[in-house]
Amino acid sequence: MPRPERMCQADPVKQAQRLKAVRYDIRGPVLRRALELEDAGHQILKLNLGNPAPWGLATPxxxxxxxxxxxxxxxxxxxxxxxxxxxxxxxxxxxxxxxxxxxxxxxxxxxxxxxxxxxxxxxxxxxxxxxxxxxxxxxxxxxxxxxxxxxxxxxxxxxxxxxxxxxxxxxxxxxxxxxxxxxxxxxxxxxxxxxxxxxxxxxxxxxxxxxxxxxxxxxxxxxxxxxxxxxxxxxxxxxxxxxxxxxxxxxxxxxxxxxxxxxxxxxxxxxxxxxxxxxxxxxxxxxxxxxxxxxxxxxxGYQSINALIRPGGRLHEQREHAWRQITAIPGVDCVKPEGALYLFARLDPEVHKIHDDERLIIDLLEQQNLLLSHGTGFNIDTPDHLRLVFLAPVDVLDDAVARLRTFLSTYRQ
Ligand SMILES: Cc1ncc(COP(=O)(O)O)c(C=O)c1O
Missing domain, CATH: 3.40.640.10 (Type I PLP-dependent aspartate aminotransferase-like (Major domain))
Known part of the structure; x- marks a missing residue:
């Protein structure tokens, strides 16, 4: 809906000064671009949020x-x-x-x-x-x-x-x-x-x-x-x-x-x-x-999470699978997570010369319709990491890692 015209020449309504220094980039420009693409009709594969329920991991x-x-x-x-x-x-x-x-x-x-x-x-x-x-x-x-x-x-x-x-x-x-x-x-x-x-x-x-x-x-x-x-x-x-x-x-x-x-x-x-x-x-x-x-x-009550994290359980298998797949991409390595829901993978700077990892994530989003998170959004100094959430089923993770592999095989900054 178009915004109504302002009746007088008032100053624009400004956010508080103290917010200027507050950074929460993982929900910043990258997510905005993903929403724009969705509005334009693209189907985005989102592995950027630790939100279990949408992936069929329902509340007991x-x-x-x-x-x-x-x-x-x-x-x-x-x-x-x-x-x-x-x-x-x-x-x-x-x-x-x-x-x-x-x-x-x-x-x-x-x-x-x-x-x-x-x-x-x-x-x-x-x-x-x-x-x-x-x-x-x-x-x-x-x-x-x-x-x-x-x-x-x-x-x-x-x-x-x-x-x-x-x-x-x-x-x-x-x-x-x-x-x-x-x-x-x-x-x-x-x-x-x-x-x-x-x-x-x-x-x-x-x-x-x-x-x-x-x-x-x-x-x-x-x-x-x-x-x-x-x-x-x-x-x-x-x-x-x-x-x-x-x-x-x-x-x-x-x-x-x-x-x-x-x-x-x-x-x-x-x-x-x-x-x-x-x-x-x-x-x-x-x-x-x-x-x-x-x-x-x-x-x-009964701790149903235990069935998900043990060998054969969904979270265990998805972690295993996603980690194996992502570390098979040339120039990508990843410390195997012992807990939580994320892979924090490293792009070897000798192979992938990235100076702006937020740009990389936006380019990945635009070229492959895959949404991950950039490492500097988690307050590290170097632009050489990305985070993938492994809540999705194995076939979806396969699809995501294949898209990432295709993207990285030609991507240059
Ligand atoms: C380490 C950590 N703390 C806190 C939260 C926020 O949790 P809540 O949903 O309870 O606000 C998250 C969510 O991802 C998290 O990863």
């Missing part, structure tokens, strides 16, 4: 049934932290993971982990405060730190070491302004599952430098080939920590927007930050109530 029926059953009693606002039964379920979940201190009053529910990331950072940061964020990262973390007036300082994860965080580099990035460390484990986009030694090293740095830890563990139950996820809060009960998880991935319910945070390691006199967090929770009144009713059933 008992979870959906419980939400429907509770719909009539979910019409009012709930406690700002979330309904009690769901908070009990989350607390018990952490207790089974060895975080014995977590009680229902230490749990807050949110409209997905995304909302809680912004809330948890907003409660902490003053202008110029620094937060250590992994590179590569799930870019909401970097974007949200900037949005809250802070500065995201990236620590290197070492591809040659299976993308484990580089502890020396991490320590070298700590300054007098550093307030917190973000740990994403299992990691998006790399699929790394951190070793106990590396995690303990990170937690020890937090302990010695008095830093708050944000542990984003949304993929904690999506691990392959016997990889073990260590819950950070269980390894460091004395370190102030905000652990996060949710229903979007393990329970394939991304559209429900249901997540949680659990508070551990704070002492009785250490309440100021937590009061800020409660203030922000109160200001948004409460998270979506029907989706909170899904949490108890999800955490307490």
């Amino acid at each position: 029926e008992p979870i959906v049934a419980d939400m429907i059953y509770n719909l009539r009693s979910a019409q009012g606002y709930s406690d700002a932290r979330g309904i009690y039964s769901a908070r009990v379920a989350v607390a018990q979940y952490y207790q089974t993971q060895g975080v014995t201190s977590v009680q229902p009053e230490d749990v807050m529910l949110g409209n997905g982990v995304s909302e809680l990331i912004v809330m948890a950072l907003q409660a902490l940061l003053d202008t110029g405060d620094e937060v250590l964020v992994p590179s590569p990262d799930y870019p909401l973390w970097t974007g949200a730190v900037t949005l809250c007036g802070g500065r995201a300082v990236h620590y290197r994860c070492d591809e040659d070491a299976g993308w484990q965080p580089d502890l020396d580099h991490l320590e070298s990035r700590i300054t007098a302004d550093t307030r917190a460390i973000v740990i994403i484990n299992p990691n998006n986009p790399t699929g790394a599952v951190y070793s106990r030694e590396v995690l303990e090293g990170m937690l020890d740095l937090a302990r010695r430098h008095g830093l708050l830890v944000f542990a984003d563990e949304i993929y904690d139950r999506i691990v392959y080939d016997g990889a073990v996820h260590h819950t950070a809060a269980a390894l460091a009960p004395d370190v102030p920590m905000i652990s996060m998880g949710g229903l979007s991935k393990t329970y394939r319910a991304a559209g429900f927007r249901s997540g949680w945070l659990a508070i551990s390691g704070f002492t009785g006199r250490d309440t100021d930050y937590l009061e800020g967090l409660q203030l922000l929770a109160n200001m948004r009144l409460c998270p979506n109530v029907p989706a909170q009713h899904a949490i108890q059933t999800a955490l307490g």
Whole structure:
């Protein structure tokens, strides 16, 4: 629809200055171009989002049934932290993971982990405060730190070491302004599952430098080939920590927007930050109530994810298949992910001389109608990576990798 003419010569309506520095490129120009192509009638194969349900990886029926059953009693606002039964379920979940201190009053529910990331950072940061964020990262973390007036300082994860965080580099990035460390484990986009030694090293740095830890563990139950996820809060009960998880991935319910945070390691006199967090929770009144009713059933019930990640299970086989196919493309290699839903593949700069990886992804989109994500969108320095989501069935992944292979065989920048 054409926009109405403005009646007077007013200044254009401008976005807030502080948004200018906020980057969230994985949903930026590339996605806009994909939508334009779709509007023009093209069918785009989208392997750019960690959204399981559209690929037939549906939310388990008992979870959906419980939400429907509770719909009539979910019409009012709930406690700002979330309904009690769901908070009990989350607390018990952490207790089974060895975080014995977590009680229902230490749990807050949110409209997905995304909302809680912004809330948890907003409660902490003053202008110029620094937060250590992994590179590569799930870019909401970097974007949200900037949005809250802070500065995201990236620590290197070492591809040659299976993308484990580089502890020396991490320590070298700590300054007098550093307030917190973000740990994403299992990691998006790399699929790394951190070793106990590396995690303990990170937690020890937090302990010695008095830093708050944000542990984003949304993929904690999506691990392959016997990889073990260590819950950070269980390894460091004395370190102030905000652990996060949710229903979007393990329970394939991304559209429900249901997540949680659990508070551990704070002492009785250490309440100021937590009061800020409660203030922000109160200001948004409460998270979506029907989706909170899904949490108890999800955490307490049969864990259908286990059938998907074991050998023969859909996620296991798709990961295996996609990894084998993509690493067979000349000049492409990829650390095999031990967790999560992504391949973070490297284009050998000797073979593929790429200086603008966002351009590469747009060219791939236009030439092959395939949508992937560019590596620099995940806050790495070099334009030599791309991310492929392996949620699609094997025949679709075959098609996607064949398109990528054809594209790369002639592509030059
Ligand atoms: C590491 C990580 N954290 C958080 C989120 C956001 O999850 P939610 O759907 O709960 O907002 C994602 C989504 O992809 C993610 O990969």
